[in-house]
Amino acid sequence: MNLRDRQRAETRLAIQTHAIRLFSDVGYDATTVNDVAAAAGVSAMTVYRHFPTKEDLVLYDEYDPLTASAVAAQPAGPLPSRIGRALEETAASGSLSEKAFLLARLRLMISVPSLRARHLDSQYATTDAIVLALCGSSPEPEEEFRVRATAMACLGAAHVALIRWAETDGEGDLAGLIRQALDSVFRETKST
Template identity: 65%
Template structure:
């Protein structure tokens, strides 16, 4: 499980981000992503555009920002001593993060995925998000390592796991969340690696 923010200030910042993102996603779904401005979101949330920009650097971040990289890294760090193959460690951490996301705010996750699928600007930025996840995984699993090839192996495996789970996320969103997301992700990983997850 991810560590909770340690200070009151961090907790408030996290809560504010979640509230702002929820307002933004609601507006984007109702009016369309391209038709909704930052000022529209700020007005709906009852804050200034400057406050919005303090929490989200870009309009795309209002949809794509999440704490999932941190959660995945924390899960991987907690299982550092396990001797499972990389693909299973990484895949299972991604599945666990998805299960937590669905449990905590399924509807927001589903709406964010719908927006990502239907909005070209978000599709392109989503690739940046996957790259950031790959880096977070590598940073966690390679910390303190002396093997010069470990980062290459971890990043290759993480990229493959992320590609497989991405297919599951799209299927889940296209089915309006009727299927169980962690199960879909395990099926996608099993298909990609021909091994059980």
């Protein structure tokens, strides 16, 4: 990252940190983008430059490229295992402060209906990143279908684990919960 990219990333993180704090303390609907801008010491235009919508203030993260890279780096094997290991690695890689930030974001995603709806869009974007990482830019239709279905199943299981983790105030091992959810889905599938 060059200096300009680092500064943009720092500004984006500062804005998002203030937004999450305000949304958690004051309420998502009661907090305006202008409130976030004032708290972050930037203009509303700067907020919109980094986050085109209010929902993006909560939902934006850089996990898609990390997840896609982790999936691509997995050794050959069954597709659910490759994607599952990558999701576990991504969940295990965060620091305690990153996990606290993720927990605050998850609580908002769970409690605010508009964020729950937009979160589904982010699931599609993550799936697209995984499909691109595993299939390339012009996959065969059957391969793309198989990878997309498996990725969505894995992400659905991971989502359930994230909700459980948030409901227990971040207690326990997030990567372990993801593994447990994935095992529940794919072990049950194998035995039927």
